[in-house]
Amino acid sequence: MLLARSLRSAAALALRPPPRRLLSSSSFPRALLPPPGSAPPLARSLWQLGGGGGRTALLRPRRGSAGGVSCGCGGLHTEGDKAFAQFLTDEIKEEKKIQKHKSLPKISGGWELEVHGTEAKLVRKIAGEKITVTFNINNSIPPSDDEETQEEQKPDEQEPDLTSTPNFVVEVIKDDTKQTLVLDCHYPEDEIGHEGEEESDIFTIREVSFQPTGESDWKDTNYTLNTDSLDWALYDHLMDFLADRGVDNTFADELIELSTALEHQEYIKFLEDLKSFVKCQ
DSSP, X not given: OHHHHHHHHHHHHHHSOOOSOOOOSTTOOGGGSOOTTSOOOOOHHHHHHTTOGGGGGGGSOOTTSSOBOOOSSSSOOBHHHHHHHHHHHHHHHHHHHSOSOSSOOOOTTTOEEEEETTEEEEEEEETTEEEEEEEEOTTOSOOOOHHHHHHHSOTTOOOOOOOOOOOEEEEEXXXXXXXXXXXXXXXXXXXXXXXSOTTXXXXXXXXXXXXXXXXXXXXXXXXXXXXXXXOHHHHHHHHHHHHHTTOSHHHHXXXXXXXXXXXXXXXXXXXXXXXXXXXXX
C-alpha cells in the first residue's frame, strides 16, 4: 500500500504543469550566486524566454527545515516566509527596473481609456456613433517555445520581452438603434512581429453578431457569424468598416503596447500584494 501511494505521488508530481512565470534569480542564496563581475540577475521577461526553468527548484526551500517564528501578531510566520518575502522584494526591484511605462500609454485618435483591474475599455464617439473596444490582460501573453527560442537566438542576442496580445471586442452603437454590432477580434500568432508588410493585417475578426443595445448580457440565441467560412469580399468590407472607425493596424499596434504596459503593471502589483501577504505586518 505504501509503495503504491509513493508511486502515485511521484506520478502526480511528474504531471504537474510548470509555473506560469519564472521569476528572476535576484534572490538566489549567496552560495548559488555567480562570481563578481558576471551578468546581473535576470528579470521575469528574460527568465520566461531564456530557458531558466531548471533553476527555479533552487529557490524552493526545503520543506520542514524551519520552524515557526513568533512575532506577536498571532499568524504563522516561518524562516521560509522570511526568505520568500526577501525574494519578492528583490524581484519587485528588478521588474521596476525594466518597466518601460510608469504610466499607461495613450491610444491616438481620441480614444478615452477606462481601466477596471485587468479589464480595459477604450471609447470613441464620432458622427453619431459610439465605438468601444474592450480587452482583458489575463492570459494575454502567448506561451513561448523555449527550445525554438534558444535555437533561433544568437549567442550575443538578448531575449525578447514579453508581449501582451489580448483578444478584444469592438462594439459599434449607432444613435436611435436598438442593436449593437459586435466584432470579436484577436491577434494571430503568425502575424505578430512582422514588419514591412503593409498589406497584412496584424489582427483578424473571428466572430460578428448583433446584440441588444444597453444590455450587459449577450444573448446566445442571436445569430453569430463565424468568419472562418466567410466570403473574402464580405470580410474585407468588415475590416474596412473597422478601419474607418479607427480600429486599424496602427490602433492594434498601440493596443499591444497599452496591454503590455497594463499587464506588467498588474504583475508588479501582484508581487507587492503577495509580499504583503507573506510578510509579517
